[in-house]
Amino acid sequence: MLPHLRISAVFLTVFGPTVALCAQDTRPLDHDLLFVETAQKHCFSCHGDGHKKGGVAVDRAIFDRDRDTLARLIEQVRGDAMPPDDRPRPTVAEKTILLSGFEKARRDDSAETSDPGSAPCVMRRLTRDEFEHTVHDLFGIGYDAKRTFPSEATAYGFEKVSEVLSLAPLVFEKYFDAATEVSAKVLADPAARARLLDAAGESGLDDAGVWRVVEKLITRAWRRPVGDDEILSRTLLFRRIAQDERSIDAALDAVLRSVVLSPYFLFRVEIGEDVASPTEAPSSRPLTAHETATRLSYFLWSTMPDARLREAADNGSIKEPPVLESETRRMLADEKSRALADGFAAQWLRFRDVLTAPADFRRYPEIWNERLRPSMYEEAALFFDDIVKNDRDVRRLLDCDETFLNGTLAAHYGIKADVDAEMKLVKLPDRRRGGVLGMGAILLSTSHPLRTSPVLRGKWILDQLIDDPPPPPPANAGTLPGDDQLPDGLTQRQRLERHRQNPSCAACHARIDPLGFSLENYDVTGKWRTEVQTKPIDTKGTLPDGREIDGPIALKDALLADGERFVATLTKKLMVYAIGRSTESADEKLVASIAKDAFGNGAKFSAIVLGIVRSRAFLRISTGGPRK
């Protein structure tokens, strides 16, 4: 068979009968066939017709609807990384044809959905942070889950993504131990114990008293109204242990542990409303009032609903848009919304890495100061928290005339400020600090022990701030030396430029490096510097769109000029965090429209959050039925 026809046959299944007709008829080529020919011309000599250089076969990717590979192809072609420089360049028109063809193949997937509510999301287990917070709010006692639990896996940058939250036997054993420890603490703490038992009332722990204690406990712990059979299971347990062990405390202990170990506590169970109205799409259904309140609470607070939110769930009002909005605003202003800084921002912007980033303490002795890293972390966390609590413009993250400093950090940055050990919001003398790009927490987290990394910093900006991740480097891309102070006297820029002479590296590094180089005035620990090894630092660079930048202030201006892109990136990341799954194509439209509205609304943080919590993606779950 002629290669051309064979390929057309492969494409047939994707693009439908149009191609078939075109292949048989000699009617004018339509766009799909044009795509086939363009892909053949530019891709298949290495990645098709049986060739699969680098393990990539473009025809297979399209045939198999391999969305990951297609996404990479789109990145590569868009970024001019493919075809490589030693191959003929596609014209602008051909590039457009390739991109829209790949996009179409990627969208043409049976998992395609236009209802963001119908995207499957597996039941989420409480993360260890959520467990800690929930135990605190439920019983009024502290429990340090970080001491015993393994660190949580993340996906799409966040721990909250449901599918990677494992419950392997080891993890369950940890929960078993945790439940034991929590129960012992509750029973030993007079206040916590009294709170637990107050529902028993005058009569004490007789049958009716135990019933009331259990009912109150599991209603709160399981975050929903409970059935009599569920109360019964615990009262029976109480009675059995009380008899066997002849001890009320042993019986209470067993009940407490069984409540904490229950899947109703450890998972955020979401089943949805029972009744599906005939006008509703069958692919998704609304969450119940209690499920809505719980989602909201774990999104904004990483813990269980408080009394007021529970009431709004009990009377169903949380499902009314005005109440949903007022509750959301109340919760954002509440002290507990700090969880967004520690949970969301610290993972999104990666600044929680600052506490462990391996800077070389001989080259950078300031790292010895034990207050430095925590201060850096706090600067970033408080700065974000301030945006949340005071509902500020999120573009403050890109640039701002103030930041949080204490004495340690002010001295480190070389800023004269009237601060002591406490972190305080301080007006800045110039634009070198202010916004995340000038924060030690970010700069240290994106450095190597002995040198800064323009590549890591550039990639961090592409990934986290403008959602334009570069494709992964090819195998054996090579690495730069771990130290920037070597006898050869070369500058970082010279070393990296040598690396970029390799054409397969050049395309991506042209996007990454200028961003990173503009931050070269900050050393590994984020201190300001103007030279390395007596050589002045060159921070100049050209962005892919042709704009010249020089230094961090110009970089900030460039990012601010496309502020909507930043807002959209933040929205997308926050959406993943809120719904615990990756955003799919149906969500992409949603994210774009939330971001657009928020942007037009002063880019207020609450506008983004409200956009998310009002969305179908947030308020509905998949029925597992046919998706629409």
Add this chain to the structure above:
Amino acid sequence: MKRWGELPNRRQFLRGTGAVLLLPFFESLARDSAALERRAEPRRFALLFAPNGMLPSAWKMKKTSGDLEWSPTLTPLSRHKKDVIVFSGLWNAQSSDGDGHYAKVAPLLSCVKIRRTGGKDILCGRSIDQIAAQKIGHLTPLPSLELATEPVRTMEDMGYSTVYGSHVSWRSATEPAPNEISPRLVFDRLFRSAKLRDEKSAKSILDVVAGDARSLSARLSRGDRAKLDEFRESVRALEKRIDIATERAAPVVGAEKAPPDGVPADYQTHVRLMLDLAALAFETDAVRILTFMFGQEVSGRDFSFLDGVRGSHHDFSHHEQNVEKQKAYAIINRWHIEQYAQFLDRLKAIRVGEGHLLDHSMVVFSTAMFDGNAHDPHDLPCVLAGRGGGTISPGRMIAAEKDTPLANLWWPILDRLDVSLPRFADAGGKLPLGQFEPSPVKK
């Protein structure tokens, strides 16, 4: 007896196999005994994994005029020359076509290719330690132990989730076995059986919890039900542990042996404590299967505590043929082998009948690639120590034909853990680990 290292006349090229060259380290292989095999002592399996490969020039055993000479990196093993088999020629085809590091770690013990993904849809294969644990794990208080020194990194790097590079043990194709990094928590976990036995209410609690899961399951969608099944399985696993603890005498280890709380700041102390615990776990038969990761793949650990090294492991692994960097890389490599050798010392110090615990063990040291500079998947640096209860004849080198599947090593090890599989991954045969086992080996 001839001098160590000399190749005796009986060096043989096994005809008919066309694949394996057995190079005895020394003259006498006589110590094997059917007696050992008859003993009731159960077999143990451990894998010690080191990240970032090995410098080939410092690893390879050289043959000079008939003598087999310990290479600089492997020299610490010379004191165990009668107890180890050094392999060459093995590779894991299933890890060869992914870029970089991550695609090589997760498949190490499964020989199953992973899915390239940065996120949720992780897919690889079940590792041999977990396969064995699922078969014989019920015989010990803990089915298996997964030890490491670094908290799991989970991010996307090079298009792969770093989860792949942080786990050699996989419970299933989609689920890594979580690593324990705190020595104290390992200790508590290993020796808690006595506590569990005294806990009369534990079973009743788990009963009630299992009841919750049952009633919930009926109301869930398919995906959620799978998640809940994982939960139910874990509840059952704990119930089983309680049963074991009640049925038979649990190992009792004095609290004075418990390591301090937390994760030691000093890496060398950390590794020593973990390997002490591994030996203790084997000694007390609290577990028979374990894996230990010195570090995660791409670990940038600062090895400046070693003389002649100033910088990070991963950086030196990309030595770019620079002699200075290669030197530092080799020093780091050798340090890992020294820790392995010390672990073997510990096992040999534990008397079992006429011999010692290593006689009844199979302790593998391996990396997931050879030269870290090239991410080279060929000729994996791999050593097996121990006699597997008399079923293995160590004291030699097994030079397999180039690109012999690594699965050819795992398969006969599984046999010795009482897991007999009709086939295993891409194995074409079984490496002749026993002295009189000239079974045909196909690639």
